[in-house]
Amino acid sequence: MATVTKLFDERRIAQRVEALAAEIAKSLPRELVLVVVLKGALVFAADLMRALDRAGLILRVDFLRLSSYGHAKQSSGVVRPVGPLPEDVAGRDVLVVDDIVDTGRSLVAARSVLLARGAATVSTCVLLDKPSRREVEVEPDFVGFTIGDVFVVGYGIDFAEQHRHLPYIGTID
Ligand code: IMP
Numbered sequence: 001m002a003t004v005t006k007l008f009d010e011r012r013i014a015q016r017v018e019a020l021a022a023e024i025a026k027s028l029p030r031e032l033v034l035v036v037v038l039k040g041a042l043v044f045a046a047d048l049m050r051a052l053d054r055a056g057l058i059l060r061v062d063f064l065r066l067s068s069y070g071h072a073k074q075s076s077g078v079v080r081p082v083g084p085l086p087e088d089v090a091g092r093d094v095l096v097v098d099d100i101v102d103t104g105r106s107l108v109a110a111r112s113v114l115l116a117r118g119a120a121t122v123s124t125c126v127l128l129d130k131p132s133r134r135e136v137e138v139e140p141d142f143v144g145f146t147i148g149d150v151f152v153v154g155y156g157i158d159f160a161e162q163h164r165h166l167p168y169i170g171t172i173d
């Protein structure tokens with residue numbers, strides 16, 4: 001059995017999400033389309049959108065699913081959109097919400113999908129950044145926590161589809 005060791009508890013996450021929403025409200029337009037990258041950003045986005053409402057923003061919400069890790073801890077290196085694409089982004093200011101930036105390939109892929117669909121601007125917000133793992137040049141505009149080269153689960157984030165439901169973020173051995 002794999003063991004999960006707590007890294008960020010519920011309280012710490014909630015405080016950071018609230019502060020992140022305030023930062024976003026200060027620097028982005030008041031009306032945004034949140035594009036939530038499935039499945040990992042589900043829980044983060046659910047909390048972030050309500051914090052953004054408290055910060056006075058007016059949101060639309062849509063989803064983007066990217067092909068990714070499958071059932072391994074290593075990325076295949078190729079990231080492409082799968083399933084339905086976000087609908088109403090043409091001419092709008094978009095904020096991509098993802099769980100983790102690792103190599104950076106997913107964020108780059110999300111950006112290009114949205115620009116190709118006519119988004120006026122594309123900003124990015126991730127809960128966790130692993131800068132030491134970057135393989136392509138990309139910097140998220142808003143970051144919850146910066147972490148080292150560790151594999152994490154919980155708060156929407158999985159390992160082989162397990163542990164998404166944990167209310168905290170932990171490392172897995
Ligand atoms: P990137 O395209 O390499 O930046 O990978 C980003 C995606 O890989 C994230 O959205 C996650 O879905 C997945 N990922 C990266 N690191 C982890 C991790 O530590 N735990 C679980 N999934 C991860």
Ligand code: MG
Nearest residue numbers: 038039040068
């Ligand atoms: Mg992901």
